[in-house]
Amino acid sequence: MTRDLSQKRPSGLRRVAGNLAFILKQSPLTLFAALIFAGLVFVAIFGPWVVPYGPLESSANTLQPPGLQHLFGTDHLGRDIFSRTLVAARIDLGIAVAAVAMSFAGGLILGAIAGYWGGWTDRILGRLSDTIMAFPLFVLAMGVVAALGNSIWNIILATAIINLPFYMRFARSEVNARLGAGYVEAARLTGNSRMQVLCLHIIPNILPPMMVQISLNLGWAILNAAGLSFIGLGVRPPTPEWGIMVSEGAQYIISGEWWLFFFPGLALVLAVFSFNLLGDGLRDLLDPKGRE
Amino acid sequence: MMPRAADVPIIEVEDLNVRFRTREGLLHVLENVSFSLRRGETMGMVGESGSGKSVSAYALTRLLPKTADVQAGTMRVAGLDYLSAPKADIEALRGKTISMIFQNARAALNPIRRIGDQIADVLHRHSGLTRKDAREAAVQALAEVKIPDPAARYKSYPFQLSGGMCQRVMIALALAARPEILIADEPTTGLDVTTQAAIMDLIREKAASERMTTLLITHDLALAADYCDRFVVMHAGHVVESGATGPIFARPAHPYTRRLLKATPDGTSALSDLEPIPGNLPDLRKATTLCRFAARCPHYAADICDVPQKLRPAAGAVWPAHHVACARAADLNAEAA
Amino acid sequence: MTGFILKRLASAVPSLFGVMVLTFVVSRAMPGDPAAFFAGPAATPESIARVRAQLGFDQPIVWQFLDYITDLLHGDLGLSFASGQPVLDDLMRRLPASMELTLLALVIALAVALPMGILAAVKPGTWIDHICRGSTTLAAALPSFFIGLLLIYVFYFRLGWAPSPIGRLEIWYSSPAEVTGFYTIDALLEGNFETFRAAAAQLVLPALSLSLFALAPLARMTRASMLGVLNAEFITTATALGLSRRTILINYALRNAMMPMINIIGMVFSFLLGANVLIEQVYGWPGIGSYAVEAVLISDYAAIQGFVVIMAVIYILLNLIIDITNTIIDPRVSHDA
Numbered sequence: 001m002t003r004d005l006s007q008k009r010p011s012g013l014r015r016v017a018g019n020l021a022f023i024l025k026q027s028p029l030t031l032f033a034a035l036i037f038a039g040l041v042f043v044a045i046f047g048p049w050v051v052p053y054g055p056l057e058s059s060a061n062t063l064q065p066p067g068l069q070h071l072f073g074t075d076h077l078g079r080d081i082f083s084r085t086l087v088a089a090r091i092d093l094g095i096a097v098a099a100v101a102m103s104f105a106g107g108l109i110l111g112a113i114a115g116y117w118g119g120w121t122d123r124i125l126g127r128l129s130d131t132i133m134a135f136p137l138f139v140l141a142m143g144v145v146a147a148l149g150n151s152i153w154n155i156i157l158a159t160a161i162i163n164l165p166f167y168m169r170f171a172r173s174e175v176n177a178r179l180g181a182g183y184v185e186a187a188r189l190t191g192n193s194r195m196q197v198l199c200l201h202i203i204p205n206i207l208p209p210m211m212v213q214i215s216l217n218l219g220w221a222i223l224n225a226a227g228l229s230f231i232g233l234g235v236r237p238p239t240p241e242w243g244i245m246v247s248e249g250a251q252y253i254i255s256g257e258w259w260l261f262f263f264p265g266l267a268l269v270l271a272v273f274s275f276n277l278l279g280d281g282l283r284d285l286l287d288p289k290g291r292e
Numbered sequence: 293m294m295p296r297a298a299d300v301p302i303i304e305v306e307d308l309n310v311r312f313r314t315r316e317g318l319l320h321v322l323e324n325v326s327f328s329l330r331r332g333e334t335m336g337m338v339g340e341s342g343s344g345k346s347v348s349a350y351a352l353t354r355l356l357p358k359t360a361d362v363q364a365g366t367m368r369v370a371g372l373d374y375l376s377a378p379k380a381d382i383e384a385l386r387g388k389t390i391s392m393i394f395q396n397a398r399a400a401l402n403p404i405r406r407i408g409d410q411i412a413d414v415l416h417r418h419s420g421l422t423r424k425d426a427r428e429a430a431v432q433a434l435a436e437v438k439i440p441d442p443a444a445r446y447k448s449y450p451f452q453l454s455g456g457m458c459q460r461v462m463i464a465l466a467l468a469a470r471p472e473i474l475i476a477d478e479p480t481t482g483l484d485v486t487t488q489a490a491i492m493d494l495i496r497e498k499a500a501s502e503r504m505t506t507l508l509i510t511h512d513l514a515l516a517a518d519y520c521d522r523f524v525v526m527h528a529g530h531v532v533e534s535g536a537t538g539p540i541f542a543r544p545a546h547p548y549t550r551r552l553l554k555a556t557p558d559g560t561s562a563l564s565d566l567e568p569i570p571g572n573l574p575d576l577r578k579a580t581t582l583c584r585f586a587a588r589c590p591h592y593a594a595d596i597c598d599v600p601q602k603l604r605p606a607a608g609a610v611w612p613a614h615h616v617a618c619a620r621a622a623d624l625n626a627e628a629a
Numbered sequence: 630m631t632g633f634i635l636k637r638l639a640s641a642v643p644s645l646f647g648v649m650v651l652t653f654v655v656s657r658a659m660p661g662d663p664a665a666f667f668a669g670p671a672a673t674p675e676s677i678a679r680v681r682a683q684l685g686f687d688q689p690i691v692w693q694f695l696d697y698i699t700d701l702l703h704g705d706l707g708l709s710f711a712s713g714q715p716v717l718d719d720l721m722r723r724l725p726a727s728m729e730l731t732l733l734a735l736v737i738a739l740a741v742a743l744p745m746g747i748l749a750a751v752k753p754g755t756w757i758d759h760i761c762r763g764s765t766t767l768a769a770a771l772p773s774f775f776i777g778l779l780l781i782y783v784f785y786f787r788l789g790w791a792p793s794p795i796g797r798l799e800i801w802y803s804s805p806a807e808v809t810g811f812y813t814i815d816a817l818l819e820g821n822f823e824t825f826r827a828a829a830a831q832l833v834l835p836a837l838s839l840s841l842f843a844l845a846p847l848a849r850m851t852r853a854s855m856l857g858v859l860n861a862e863f864i865t866t867a868t869a870l871g872l873s874r875r876t877i878l879i880n881y882a883l884r885n886a887m888m889p890m891i892n893i894i895g896m897v898f899s900f901l902l903g904a905n906v907l908i909e910q911v912y913g914w915p916g917i918g919s920y921a922v923e924a925v926l927i928s929d930y931a932a933i934q935g936f937v938v939i940m941a942v943i944y945i946l947l948n949l950i951i952d953i954t955n956t957i958i959d960p961r962v963s964h965d966a
Contacts, residue, residue, distance in 0.1 A: 029763060029766075127643055127644070127647060128647070130643075130644045130647070131644055131647030131648055131651060132651075135648065135651075135903075135937060135940065135941065136899065136900075136902055136903025136906070136937075136940050137900075137903055138903045138904060138906055138907070139903055139906060139918075139921055139925075139936070139937065139940065140937075142906070142921070142922065142925045143652075143925060143933060143937070146925040146926070146928060146933075219769070219770060223772050226772060227772065227773075227774060227907050230772075230774050230907065230910075231906075231907065231910055231922050231926075232926065233925075233926075243772075246772075246774065246775055246778065247774075249778075250778050250911070253778060253781055253782050253786060254785075254786060256786060258782050261775070261778050261782075262779070262782075265772065265775035265778070265779070268772050268775060269767075269770050269771055269772070269775065270770075272769075272770035272771075272772075273766065273767060273770035275770075276766050276769055276770055277766055280762075280766065
């Protein structure tokens with residue numbers, strides 16, 4: 001005999017597992033994205049060891065169209081585009097992950113402070129993020145790289161800066177929304193300091209929704225970094241990187257050698273596409289009510 | 293001899309079953325619900341939140357979401373057989389034949405459209421009036437629900453009106469096309485007591501003058517007693533008791549109805565006399581014809597109660613239409629006497 | 630209304646000031662010595678020092694900033710190192726090119742995204758919803774520069790349908806007399822259909838590439854806000870009152886969903902102006918985006934500052950337009966303000 005509905009609810013973990021199964025069944029796209037993502041991570045880690053040619057290894061076979069010997073063809077220096085595209089995964093993903101990690105950490109801390117303490121701190125930090133967002137973000141990133149110098153590290157920093165306000169606002173509103181929650185009140189009343197309440201009770205609760213933001217953001221960060229190297233900032237040739245490879249390949253479009261720009265561009269699309277799909281899937285997982 | 297029109301029920305529902313498909317499984321929200329309303333009468337539908345009273349009303353207007361699976365033995369409204377009629381015909385009843393007013397009138401009104409225009413929309417749709425005539429008729433409709441200075445109020449937006457005013461607008465909206473049936477879903481919840489009475493009096497007055505059939509959905513037994521000829525008591529998707537207001541109040545037959553009465557302030561009792569009903573609504577994921585009140589019932593007896601429940605004439609009832617779905621109703625009645 | 634506008638403008642001042650400070654700091658941190666640049670390749674240390682004094686670069690940094698602000702307030706954005714022209718003139722000459730491209734891209738994106746988002750919201754969970762979701766996710770994953778190149782390859786190199794992807798008009802056309810600065814409109818004003826056709830043909834590919842970038846946020850936001858509104862209580866009311874589906878969707882749902890959508894359209898427009906940078910680079914478009922890229926690559930800081938200030942002003946004006954539009958749509962906004 002059931003007396004109480006709440007007692008019969010599945011536990012948190014089982015509910016998440018149930019939701020996961022539900023989502024994968026509902027949207028095979030998410031499964032597809034997870035597979036691509038796994039492949040990308042594999043390539044990013046093991047790429048240099050599994051590719052058939054060295055990414056910088058040139059040969060006399062220049063501008064070969066895709067074929068059995070060179071799956072994606074060769075470029076103007078006779079380098080194997082398949083190998084270069086695979087090896088580039090590490091640097092592109094690396095930049096994106098590092099940048100997003102930085103803006104996540106920075107945004108979480110600043111946003112949590114603004115949301116929790118309010119008042120002047122909140123107002124100043126709010127103005128700061130308004131100011132950053134008033135810029136055309138890509139141009140701001142360009143400016144930062146140009147000002148600080150043309151290096152991978154500065155690309156990461158620039159990408160982190162332009163993403164910062166989104167995390168800050170997000171963390172701020174999430175913290176703010178939880179201030180009145182019962183468990184926060186309870187934690188405060190049982191004698192926890194403000195810092196303890198924030199770090200032990202509020203932040204752990206806003207991490208799941210922020211994870212969604214992260215996976216959606218990774219794709220954007222990759223696009224940004226690739227865009228910067230496309231216009232000649234940041235990563236420099238001959239380093240294999242998708243943005244540069246597209247940019248180098250662009251010159252050969254009007255002579256019909258499409259494979260130079262196409263394959264690295266396609267890799268970029270696949271990577272961003274899978275991140276975005278995963279982000280959507282993750283959101284459905286954490287917030288079953290988000291989609292009707 | 294033909295039965296008189298007044299004797300033919302205008303709403304006839306038998307064995308209505310509604311199930312919702314959710315991520316947590318199938319919820320059996322209504323099980324074998326039966327009720328009927330005669331033309332011109334006012335019937336109450338009473339129960340806690342979650343008892344399925346609003347779902348019953350929404351089923352009558354086909355307003356349930358797509359995740360709802362609706363089955364019924366009989367379902368007939370104003371002569372239209374819901375089981376065989378095309379969807380479009382049922383939807384054509386909305387507003388014109390069967391209309392609704394909702395709990396939170398402010399949220400139920402379009403926030404960015406002038407209230408008069410919203411009424412004019414309904415009039416234009418159902419009364420075949422031109423836009424211009426509909427506007428004039430809307431001012432008249434506002435006057436009829438006793439909104440002061442209706443011509444000026446026509447131009448107001450919902451956020452500029454009080455809750456009581458919004459509810460008056462809602463009533464004007466629902467009655468604009470002179471429907472035969474009005475479903476009032478918790479029409480006074482959230483209003484203060486004097487406004488409550490004014491709104492209910494307005495509904496009663498309108499119902500009487502238009503000879504309108506009214507289904508009043510409320511958790512407030514006292515309200516139902518004041519305004520309804522009859523009512524049905526619902527608990528967890530089952531009808532547990534139905535009958536005329538007087539007999540039910542005088543001699544409630546179902547333990548749940550008794551608890552509800554004890555939880556209802558009647559103006560003479562002190563707050564401490566009110567008894568809350570213990571326990572929550574039961575798990576709706578299990579389909580059952582057994583008593584769903586059993587887990588909360590002080591009179592539960594395993595050997596007697598665990599049998600399929602059906603509405604039966606209440607023992608010792610003077611009024612033959614007094615029905616109850618409780619296996620122990622007879623012996624409890626004897627105990628009480 | 631004037632008071633409202635002034636209030637909104639005043640609230641933008643701190644942001645604008647912040648932008649100026651940030652630009653100033655970033656541009657001063659850039660490598661390269663502008664004084665050495667202006668003094669020319671044959672300059673001696675003395676002549677460089679003289680130029681530096683002329684430019685005010687020997688002053689303390691705070692004075693330089695005050696000078697910069699003073700000049701800015703007089704509409705003086707300084708001289709570009711690259712062109713030797715006043716930055717403001719350069720930008721004003723190039724702004725219409727960017728605006729024409731961005732507006733067309735926005736119009737294309739809206740023409741696709743609005744119906745798609747609305748349909749997806751009206752029929753959530755159906756194939757049209759899945760198509761909407763899949764295609765917008767894909768569009769959001771497409772790097773604009775890559776799509777730009779792909780379109781050039783297919784439509785210019787392979788099919789030969791598009792003109793050569795360089796600039797706003799092929800070289801044998803002369804540009805129309807400037808009225809709006811938009812070549813297509815100016816050509817039409819002149820009655821020169823040949824030039825109109827040529828200018829439009831140049832616009833199509835870059836505008837398409839750029840519109841893909843805007844598609845995802847617009848379609849998703851449309852879907853989300855429509856879905857939110859369609860689940861609102863007042864839509865249930867309108868349905869229960871039997872208003873036609875058309876009236877409900879357009880007069881009730883869409884108008885209410887407009888407000889968040891207007892905000893997003895504004896945001897997307899300013900994003901597009903930024904994303905322009907890469908597309909203008911790919912198509913040799915003489916807009917402010919390609920101007921900014923060149924300025925950044927050679928540390929032309931007056932030009933960078935000028936670009937950023939113009940963008941910030943556009944951003945602020947855009948927000949003002951959004952606010953005013955919202956006031957017109959939603960009576961509650963002006964009431965609160």
